[in-house]
Amino acid sequence: MTTAVIQEKTTQSILADLLKARFPLLYIQTFEEDRILSVIRSVGANAQLVKRPRNVLTWRLTSGMENELSQKVPDTVAPIKALDYIESYDDAGIFVLQDFHIYFGGQGKLPDFQVIRKLRDMVSKLKCSPNPKSIIFTSPTLVLPYDLQKDVTIVDFHLPSLQEIKSVLDEMIAVNEQSGRIQIDLSSIEKEQLVNAALGLTLSEAENAFARAMVEDGRLSVDDVDVILREKEQIIKKTGILEFITSDLVMEDVGGLENLKRWLHKRNKSWLDSASKYGLDAPKGVLITGVPGCGKSLISKAISSMWHLPLLRFDISKIFSGIVGSSEENMREAIRTAEALAPAILWIDEIEKGFSGMSTGGDSGTSARVFGQFLTWMQEKKSAVFVIATANNIQALPPEMMRKGRFDEIFFVDLPTMRERAEILKVHMDKRLLHPDVIGTFQRDESTLEHLARMTEGFVGAEIEHLVISAMFEAYSEERSITLADFERAIENTVPLSVTQAEQILAIREWANVRAITATPREDRAEYAERPAVNGSTIPSAGGDDLRSTRGGRAIDF
Known part of the structure; x- marks a missing residue:
């Protein structure tokens, strides 16, 4: 499929200015050879941009120099021969050298000093030529020998814009709507989400991602954002610095922290x-x-x-x-x-x-x-x-x-309140208590959750998850259904972090008291009352007991 390319206006104007100013050597780093060639040809043919239109010729390592009609220029595969041809060319021209960076060194290789010397000799001739001529190097990587650093101008060429990707998607939708093979289920806002998800991909990568989304289930919808993200994962894997995280977690899996959740939802x-x-x-x-x-x-x-x-x-x-x-x-x-x-x-x-x-x-x-x-x-x-x-x-x-x-x-995340502990318990029970033989007569009702939430005063979320797992192992080891006693026993056998690191928690709260916003809403914090100590220990809670007066986080609700 051939896609319509919308030129990058900023690159067009910068490129036109440099060509009009007779800059002899330009360097554009990009993987998108077809897209940059389209921009260069558009600039070269536009008399309003460059005053005098110019022919655009390309050079590749495999084929040598080719004119705008894709006709090969004989005996121009060798780099010196190609530069000789540019030097003798007697018309206005832009010469795009697409594989020339291999002669500039890099990756432990020495540069071709004869090619570099030839380019330096040509700089003044290109500037003073009666017919404007410029050389543009295009390459996926920036390789520039020290000898040419003062003569070469680097031109930024950004990845496709939102409008360019939208143009590709619109064209694909139009083609598939005519054929009737693909069901298109997108509102204008959802289409914008899909296009935004493809930002950061080249036009070819974006087109491939949209095509993949269409053929997976025969329809294109906002749910296909995940398909686009899988294409982006390939980019991350190639860098080695960032890691693409794939997670099936949803916000409902996070118990409590409603203040922070509301802040995120509004944005x-x-x-x-x-x-x-x-x-x-x-x-x-x-x-x-x-x-x-x-x-x-x-x-x-x-x-x-x-x-x-x-x-x-x-x-x-x-x-x-x-x-x-x-x-x-x-x-x-x-x-x-x-x-x-x-x-x-x-x-x-x-x-x-x-x-x-x-x-x-x-x-x-x-x-x-x-x-x-x-x-x-x-x-x-x-x-x-x-x-x-x-x-x-x-x-x-x-x-x-x-x-x-x-x-x-x-945001400051404190020890979970009673309501938050009940939510966390419910999340982890719902995740694991699935089989009827395991559930048996155990009731996951509000009274049970409240009872266990009261017992887990001072527990952090990770400890609550661990006690649910411990209770499940207790039942599994005896090949029976889970009981309330299993959870109570797991709680009794756990010494929470709020006991072992009470001083550190106090220090964190003191810092956050005036510097951060609490992630727990006002209504959850207000429900606290004195709770019995667990295992005879004094547990600093999020709202009462030892640390009541130093609870961290400003009381701002979103």
Whole structure:
């Protein structure tokens, strides 16, 4: 299928200016040879852009020079012969050399110094030629020898825009509607979601993704966003820095944290054009801190399914390497990849560990420079990359990380309230208590959940999940149905984190009291009362007992 290409206006205007100014050597890094050739030919043929139209000739390693009619120019396969032909060409022309970067070195290979010398000799001749002539190198990678750095101008060529991808989708829909083979079930908003999901792909990749979505079930709908995201996963696998996270978690799998959930729900789809009428920009991100095991990582994964966006896990440790200068380049590559896949979610788990040790100076300032790169990007980014960072030890983060403009909000996740514990218990019971032989006479009603929620005062979400698993093993080992006593026994045998790390939890709450917003809504916090201690121990709860006066998080409801 042939797709109509809508030219990149910014690239067109920049390219036209450089050609009119007689820039002799230009370099465009791109995988999309057909698309960039279409743009160059459009510029070369437009007298309004370049004043004087120019012929566009292409050179490939396998075929040599070809004119606009795809006619081969004899004896131009060798690079020096091709450059001789350009030098002797007596008409206005743009010469696109598509495989020439192999003569520039890179990947441990020495450059071809004869080719480089020839190009340097040609620079002044191209500038002074009576007929305007320019050479454009196109390559998937940027390989530029030091000798040519002052003579070559690099031109950015971005991935396809929203409108370009929409044009491809519209054309595919029109073709399939005529044939009647594919059912199209898309509203205008859903089509926009599908197109947004394909941002970051080349036109060829986007077309392949749409075609795959159509043939899988014979229809095209907003549910096919997941098919597009699977295509994006290939891009992530090739970088090695970011990790594409595939999760079947949904927001209903996260018990409690309704304040944070409402905040996220209100910002769903805010990266679409429909939000622009309200003057809204895409949200920057959130920093979630709090007690370990209370669902920070869980809700990070669930956002992906709620927003239908790819989830990219960013492991800061992969950025740093032993080669001087490579850490900074790795950070730039990670940022470029995330922006190419926008709209997307960038998840940084335990961010305080990734940027630790910056003040020691033991790495000649590499950590500080990489951290500075990340902060600058966070402050100035325009792309729809939502950053969700989690931290257990928030005090280990430098203060500039928490400055306004980096994150939209800082949320504090405390020990779950009684209502939240009941929800967490229900989530994990519903996930595992499926077989009637296992359920037996056990009743998963509100009174049972409330009873167990009262007993688990001071438990974090991870501990509640573990006690459900422990109770299931108790029944499994005796090959019988589950009973309430199994859960009660598992609770009695668990010493919660709020007991073993009471001092650390107190410190986190004191920090968050004026600096963060609580992820738990006001109505859940208000229901607390004094609860009996478990196993005779005093358990600091989220709303009562030892830490009542130092509960962290500002009481703001969304």
